[in-house]
Amino acid sequence: MDTLKQNKQTEAFEALLLSHVETCYAVALALTHNLNDAHDLTREVFEWAWNFTDRAEAEKNIKTKLFIMTRRKFIEGYRRPRKSNVKHATMAERI
Secondary structure: OHHHHHHHHHHHHHHHHHOOHHHHHHHHHHHHOOHHHHHHHHHHHHHHHHOOOOHHHHHOOHHHHHHHHHHHHHHHHHHOOOOOOOOOOOHHHHO
């Protein structure tokens, strides 16, 4: 019986999360201006939400928490050094 209850809670939490995917993706797209980056950002946010240890707490204001986490993860992405294969020209090379 306990397993059945856990399965129903998991399904309910999943449905709750999925109800916010499109809106969260739209926010991610507005932040990144790139389809692939928005997809990756949305995936990261929903992985975070799925792994949230206290699901009862996560359900409270889940929409707000998802949007805050989207913004935080977007900002974190800009703070991380980006690897680039493009060689940047030095000032001497430009002249």
